Amino acid sequence: MTDMWGDAVDASQIANGPAAVPAARGPQTVTRGQRTRGADAEGDAYLTVSDLSVAFPTADGIVHAVQGLSYSLPLGKTLAVVGESGSGKSVSSMAIMGLHDPKSTRMTGSIRVGGREIIGLSQQELRKHRGGSSAMIFQDPQSSLHPFFTVGNQIMEAYQAHNNASKRQARQRAIDLLGRVGIPNAARRLDDYPHQFSGGMRQRVMIAMALVNDPKLLIADEPTTALDVTVQAQILDLIQDLQQDFGSAVLFITHDLGVVAEIADDVLVMYGGRAVEHGAVASILGSPLHPYTWGLLESIPAVSGEPTRLHPIPGSPPSLLSLPTGCSFNPRCEFRTRVPDGLCEKELPDLAARTGDASRASRCHLVHPDEMFQSEILPRLP
Numbered sequence: 001m002t003d004m005w006g007d008a009v010d011a012s013q014i015a016n017g018p019a020a021v022p023a024a025r026g027p028q029t030v031t032r033g034q035r036t037r038g039a040d041a042e043g044d045a046y047l048t049v050s051d052l053s054v055a056f057p058t059a060d061g062i063v064h065a066v067q068g069l070s071y072s073l074p075l076g077k078t079l080a081v082v083g084e085s086g087s088g089k090s091v092s093s094m095a096i097m098g099l100h101d102p103k104s105t106r107m108t109g110s111i112r113v114g115g116r117e118i119i120g121l122s123q124q125e126l127r128k129h130r131g132g133s134s135a136m137i138f139q140d141p142q143s144s145l146h147p148f149f150t151v152g153n154q155i156m157e158a159y160q161a162h163n164n165a166s167k168r169q170a171r172q173r174a175i176d177l178l179g180r181v182g183i184p185n186a187a188r189r190l191d192d193y194p195h196q197f198s199g200g201m202r203q204r205v206m207i208a209m210a211l212v213n214d215p216k217l218l219i220a221d222e223p224t225t226a227l228d229v230t231v232q233a234q235i236l237d238l239i240q241d242l243q244q245d246f247g248s249a250v251l252f253i254t255h256d257l258g259v260v261a262e263i264a265d266d267v268l269v270m271y272g273g274r275a276v277e278h279g280a281v282a283s284i285l286g287s288p289l290h291p292y293t294w295g296l297l298e299s300i301p302a303v304s305g306e307p308t309r310l311h312p313i314p315g316s317p318p319s320l321l322s323l324p325t326g327c328s329f330n331p332r333c334e335f336r337t338r339v340p341d342g343l344c345e346k347e348l349p350d351l352a353a354r355t356g357d358a359s360r361a362s363r364c365h366l367v368h369p370d371e372m373f374q375s376e377i378l379p380r381l382p
């Protein structure tokens, strides 16, 4: 049998896994105060990504999927990573989980999770990392749930792969988790197969499986995109509740700024494999500094879920085989003419503080983007 990552599970993994967690222990409830103290006790960041680059050599050339990406995330906080399709969101988060094939991937930089460097770990060490201290939920539950095994079997196996637990203890743990994610009649549903659940319920099963080992880092990669608006809202609430209970660090990937407003503490905006803006959610949604973020803000879906692209960003995302010279966004940016000497076409801007506020950074040559946002963009937002 395989675990949720498709890795074969062997007895040595169980024997060498992290210290056993009593099976009867369900998710622990932690108050916000306790959580904050916990985060402080751990130091500032649980996840630290430093100058991460991920490239894939292909027949057409080298795909530079992620370049020079740096950010950090403390326990108890949610960082939303946003950007159009193909901006490197999934590739960067899969790197954190150690999911790239080392034979076909070039990776440089550093990824530290709980103080431990992930880049360069062996496949056996990565298997312990995945589904243990860190877990990931995907847009498509099929990528985590095996169709031929009951959901109970799969959750129990994920638990037993990381804990020295009996079958009975693992079964109880699976029932607790399914109940916790809101699956009615959890004890009975344990013996059902994935196809016997609706889309939203399957997503909950996947979340239960991701949480079975109390991960301190949870990566959610567009977990609600395929679901209808009501179920989407329920799943978002669930992830937020679970984060409060577990005190985990959550990396939430989405292309939808409406979702960001609900769930994030901080936001990282990616374009063409690079971070172009980074800051607290209130700054990014209330007074963003980068023209690409302005474009995203102008295309927030309405509450009904119907996209209302009042001012769509012209053109399409760049090819990661050959990014434009200078600022990658320049071919689509209506503000490049405001920067003198054609600098936007010549020089890649640094990701740097632009307004004297060191907690927010933007990768753009504009000199007073804050004033430009207030006078030109804000009035035309929906």
Ligand SMILES: Nc1ncnc2c1ncn2[C@@H]1O[C@H](COP(=O)(O)OP(=O)(O)O)[C@@H](O)[C@H]1O
Pocket (backbone or CB within 6 Å): 056, 058, 063, 065, 083, 084, 085, 086, 087, 088, 089, 090, 091, 092, 320
């Ligand atoms: N294994 C791979 N080999 C070559 N290119 C890849 C591979 N995985 C992803 N890519 C490319 O990397 C880019 C970034 O992908 P991804 O991170 O999945 O984007 P998104 O922001 O939509 O999650 C895309 O252009 C994608 O085609």
Ligand code: SF4
Pocket (backbone or CB within 6 Å): 290, 291, 292, 327, 328, 329, 330, 331, 333, 334, 335, 336, 339, 344, 349, 363, 364, 365, 366
């Ligand atoms: S650097 Fe120039 S092209 Fe790039 S976002 Fe800023 S103004 Fe636009």
Ligand SMILES: [Mg+2]
Pocket (backbone or CB within 6 Å): 089, 090, 091, 221
């Ligand atoms: Mg993706």
